[in-house]
Amino acid sequence: MSALSLLPARRPVPGVFVALTLTLVIGWLVVLVDGGQLFNQSTTVSLLHVAAGLGLVAVGQTLVILGGSLDLSVAYVISLSTLVAAETMNGSDGALMPAIGLALAVSAAVGLLNGLLVTKFRVNAFIATLGVGLLLKGYLDSGYDGPAGTTSPTLVQTLGYQRIGPVPLSFLLLVAVTGAAWFALSRTRFGHHLVAVGGDPEVARLSGVRNDRVLVTAHVLCSLCAGLAGIYLASRLGSGAPRVGTEGLYDLESIAAVVIGGTALAGGRGGVIGTVGGVLLLASIDAIFNQLEVDAFFKQVIRGVIIIAAVAVYARRAMRKAA
């Protein structure tokens, strides 16, 4: 037993922030050489907007992944939430709060269904949430051909477009949600139990943790986050959009952000701060490529490479730790 291994567990800065810094520096230089400016007002604002939308979903996704589960229905929950919100508001400010409440309640209900399927009915999370997602897709596809409803003007002006300096209100919302999630994970029993369930369900159970309850809660919170992202998107678009979630690839991108952020896909290890790093990294790459006007397909290739590289790096690290 060496003295080194007795050092208290540090909370290391996830490697993702190193990668993020590198990406921003290199991106800034490349854009500069290309004759552009990466960090002007409009690019920064749009980067943070992209990050806010994806971030809200990814923070929720982090919770379920930490618990050893997964949520593939988030993209459809987002679309559903935009529609519920926009249609209830119907262009007026009067129904603002009820509309937000209703959108969140519908999202939470979907999360509850996901959670119950995964725990009580022991359906594999991948299949259960995919199934629920397809169910929602069926409803959306049959009920809507295009945008529907109108978002309340106040919401559009605040959450949608208001900002403090270059920082949009929506990004501050992400910061707040991330803070709350971080706090829940490190300072509540729920958080401790969630990480334990993801780390080893049997150990958790034998320690008196009610695994099912913890996982259902995580699924509800995840869907609430997706619902919140939907409300934000409704405020950006001015209406409900039945395909905004899937077209934005929020399901896979949120999982990618979680993994890039250092959370183990098998659960039990990681956190929301890393996820936000992952989100910012993906959003930065977007911003840089937009500036360079790179071909959209090539952009996807680069993203794919980054995700694979991130996972490979984490796997290597885990191996070295085990050795």
Added chain:
Amino acid sequence: MSDPRPAPLLTLRGIGKSFLGVRVLDGVDLDVAPGEVHAVVGENGAGKSTLMKIVSGGYAPDGGTVELAGEPRVFRGPRDAQRAGIGIIHQEFNLLPGRTVAENVYLGHEPVRRGFVDRREMLDRTARLLASIGETALPADARVGRLGVAQQQVVEIAKALALDARLLIMDEPTAALADHEVELLYGLVRRLQERGIGLLYVSHRLTEVFDLSSRITVLKDGRRVTTVDTATTTADELVRHMVGRELSSYYPERAAPEDLGPVRLTVRDAGNRKLRDVDLQLRAGEVLGIGGLQGSGRSALARALFGVSPFTTGDVTLDGRPVRLRSPRTAMRAGIAYVTEDRKGEGIVPRQSVLDNALLASRAVFAARSGRAARTVRVRELLAAVEVRGAGDDQEIRFLSGGNQQKVVLARWLALNPRILLFDEPTRGIDVGAKSAIHDLVRRLARDGAAVLMISSDLPELLGMSDRIVVMRDGRIAGELPASASEEDVVALAVGTVREAAA
């Protein structure tokens, strides 16, 4: 009893338990006083683990009562037993490697203040708890995955104490520990005793049992043979209590001296993470039995020879030529076959057909196209030769009985014409009829010139089948015995009552 011992903490009366009609425990009595270390010994399969699971709430007994401080208790699950003050330290730890010591110790009952987890309080309490058992060097905020095995064990104990355990069960606590760590555990056990905690100490290793316990209960075939005061007994006496049954089954005739061929396999000074100083010779035509306790390195030896976790030091020669067995593939090509201990996990592909299972090794080793049809014909012949009974070769193997599955595994290896066969518990979980069929097959293979190495925990089988027996202990070869050895000889070597020099 009228001795001056304090009132017992735990009293077991007439505990019985059956699984699928097989009596695993029968009328077992046992009691533990506060501050006492009561050791439970017995062979593999004597019923120790089942008994411990009953005490810790894992199983409900079919008969008898569990009394805690004089009160009869019925535990509906491990949590019930925990709440009643019974902690169990398993061989495999129930810890989360990614979390800190404190987070593990208080998992499930984290201290909270105003609804939030009070991290400071949790760390303080953990530190105090660790200090109270003399473990001041272990930081409460260290990540468990970075601790050594001995320290993880301390964390497990602290976790039990955090739940106010009055009785601790330790199941083979030294199995995973290095020699110098065992000393640390001794100290810890004594400090727990001073706190008035009763300990049920399950171990194969008689040295420890004599060093630590005040009384010893011997179990055999699910019954309590005797409970003795440690001070008044000897290791030899214990071993006699642990074994001693009649040799009833029939085993095929052993090899005659003229049947033995040249030396096939020589292992010199070999070792790896789990093995040290292994010297071994295996001759054509012989069945070499490997005895020893679980975790003594028997399976590690087979796995090293088959290249699963290869030797890192020493030399291996095969038919006089040096070989390096780096992977199962190289071992297979060198003519070595391995029938694993864990048939379900490593031996069969449950949802594939009997034929596919039997063809698995040949398909993997031979080029894809060459002689495919011929191979299939040969494997079908082999399946018939080993007398697999089932609906047919195209049935999924999982529907076969254990014995028939084992025969399919055997056919798989025979298809490669192996010169050396490694069997790890070849008849575990197999009914009597199939068992003797497999014994006959093993002997027939040896007679046809193969060299056989057979690991077995079943002492009658080990003694009945082997031409020679090598007993392992703590990753080394503890000694070699002739075919005429007795069960006592094997157990004595395996638990270490005999010095290696004397063996």
